[in-house]
Amino acid sequence: MAAPTTATTEVPAGQSKFPPFQSQYYPSQFVWLALSFILLYVLMSKVALPRIDSILAARAKRIEEDMATARHFKERSEAANTAYEKSLADARSRAQGIANETREQQAAAAEETNKRLESELHQRLATAEQSITATRATAMGNVNAVAAEAAAAIVERLIGKTPEPHELEAALGGAGKS
Amino acid sequence: MHINPIEQFQINNWLLLFNVHGHQIAFTNSAAYMLLIVILVSALFIGATARRAIIPGRLQSVAEMTYEFIAATLRNSTGPEGMRFFPFVFTLFVFVLFGNLIGIFPFSFSVTSQLSITVILALVVFFMVVIYGFWKNGWHWVKLFVPKGVPVYFLPMIVPIEVMSFLTRPVSHSVRLFANMLAGHITLQVFGAFIIMLAGAGVLGMFGAVLPFAMVVILFALELLVDVVQAYVFAILTCIYLNDAIHPGH
Numbered sequence: 109m110a111a112p113t114t115a116t117t118e119v120p121a122g123q124s125k126f127p128p129f130q131s132q133y134y135p136s137q138f139v140w141l142a143l144s145f146i147l148l149y150v151l152m153s154k155v156a157l158p159r160i161d162s163i164l165a166a167r168a169k170r171i172e173e174d175m176a177t178a179r180h181f182k183e184r185s186e187a188a189n190t191a192y193e194k195s196l197a198d199a200r201s202r203a204q205g206i207a208n209e210t211r212e213q214q215a216a217a218a219e220e221t222n223k224r225l226e227s228e229l230h231q232r233l234a235t236a237e238q239s240i241t242a243t244r245a246t247a248m249g250n251v252n253a254v255a256a257e258a259a260a261a262i263v264e265r266l267i268g269k270t271p272e273p274h275e276l277e278a279a280l281g282g283a284g285k286s
Numbered sequence: 287m288h289i290n291p292i293e294q295f296q297i298n299n300w301l302l303l304f305n306v307h308g309h310q311i312a313f314t315n316s317a318a319y320m321l322l323i324v325i326l327v328s329a330l331f332i333g334a335t336a337r338r339a340i341i342p343g344r345l346q347s348v349a350e351m352t353y354e355f356i357a358a359t360l361r362n363s364t365g366p367e368g369m370r371f372f373p374f375v376f377t378l379f380v381f382v383l384f385g386n387l388i389g390i391f392p393f394s395f396s397v398t399s400q401l402s403i404t405v406i407l408a409l410v411v412f413f414m415v416v417i418y419g420f421w422k423n424g425w426h427w428v429k430l431f432v433p434k435g436v437p438v439y440f441l442p443m444i445v446p447i448e449v450m451s452f453l454t455r456p457v458s459h460s461v462r463l464f465a466n467m468l469a470g471h472i473t474l475q476v477f478g479a480f481i482i483m484l485a486g487a488g489v490l491g492m493f494g495a496v497l498p499f500a501m502v503v504i505l506f507a508l509e510l511l512v513d514v515v516q517a518y519v520f521a522i523l524t525c526i527y528l529n530d531a532i533h534p535g536h
Contacts, residue, residue: 127295128401128468133316135309137297137402140317145407148324148381153373156331160353163338163346170340 255280289482291475295399295468316403319395323384331380352380356521363525367532374414375528378407379521386467386513390506392478398516399467401460408460411524419531430534459523466516470509477502 256276263271299312331352334345342350356376360368382398389396397403419427431448432441480498484491 127292127297128399128464130297132310133297133299133314134402135306136299136312136314137316137400138406139311140314140320141403141406144317144320144324145377145381148327149373149377151324151328151332152377152380156328156335156349157353157373157376159335159338160331160350163335163340163342164350164354166338167340 252280289475289479291472291479294395294471294475315395316397316400319388319397322388323381323397327380327384359522360525363522364529364532368525368528371528375521375524378524379517382407382463382520383514383517386517389467389471390509390513396467396471398463399471401464404460404464405456408456411459411527412456415527415531419534422532423534427534430530434535455527459520463516463520466512470512474502474505474509477505
């Protein structure tokens with residue numbers, strides 16, 4: 109390696125010291141460090157940091173507000189849901205009540221109609237029985253007369269003589285009665 | 287070909303401004319990169335949050351996540367009383383982070399690889415802890431150096447150790463960041479130089495250059511991790527030191 113590159117930290121002859129130890133630059137370094145650091149400090153503490161702080165605060169506030177709004181809407185939707193379920197249950201019980209009432213009314217009305225019809229039927233039955241009895245009595249009276257006429261005609265044919273009505277009466281009396 | 291791995295840390299005077307008692311104050315490449323940090327950080331944390339979107343875009347998300355991350359780190363270390371230091375710790379974190387990340391670009395300059403810068407930052411933290419500690423707790427603050435539950439006869443030994451460890455904090459705080467950045471950039475530069483040297487050494491060398499190239503790719507990923515981790519370490523150590531100022535009792 110005969111290259112002229114110096115890989116050592118030794119100072120080549122005739123040149124100055126290792127740069128970080130060259131004290132003639134220290135005043136400049138100090139002045140410019142002070143200037144730039146103070147400038148940066150002022151820029152950061154007066155502008156950048158308050159601004160970032162306000163950004164973070166605004167974001168935290170925004171998130172909190174949004175969460176509160178979301179909570180509010182959630183509560184409202186839950187309340188609406190409860191109200192819906194309550195009204196549904198009310199409607200259902202009311203419908204059941206109406207159905208029961210209607211059923212009872214109809215049952216009562218049917219009962220009344222039944223009773224009325226029954227008593228009417230009884231009445232008609234009784235009337236019919238009466239008329240049957242009367243008709244039968246009349247019919248039985250007519251039968252005696254027809255029998256007497258038929259018997260008188262038969263006797264006349266047989267003996268040529270018309271029997272006396274009271275004899276006929278006597279002869280038929282037993283049959284008519286039995 | 288001359289590739290000096292140290293050259294990338296060289297500060298150059300671009301414009302001489304003042305000469306105070308023989309001390310030159312100039313606008314340097316380092317100053318330009320510090321202003322670049324201010325511009326890029328402002329672009330991310332002011333530009334990307336300008337719309338104040340409720341649903342953030344990518345850059346706004348990055349800004350918000352960084353904010354919440356540093357706020358959580360500080361609150362976990364120091365409790366709610368420490369939140370008054372939040373702008374300072376945040377500025378420190380993003381300054382170091384962007385200084386580290388800008389430095390990973392080839393041909394760029396890494397502000398945090400300058401010992402003078404990291405020492406000043408560490409000393410600011412150190413004196414902030416001392417001054418706020420005394421201002422808030424008065425002389426009770428020196429209880430920091432007297433651990434609870436240690437037998438009295440051990441104290442003459444323990445207290446000097448505690449004081450020493452406190453006084454060396456700015457050293458470890460600043461050198462950790464500086465050394466990580468310096469070493470990482472030198473390593474990248476050395477492996478990058480290998481590529482050029484091998485590629486210039488003929489056909490076989492061109493094939494051989496694949497190896498350092500693969501190494502550089504891996505190292506870039508590692509450096510990206512180191513950049514973020516070191517910025518985080520710098521910030522969390524600041525939080526821990528500030529906690530000592532607020533709650534001196536161990």
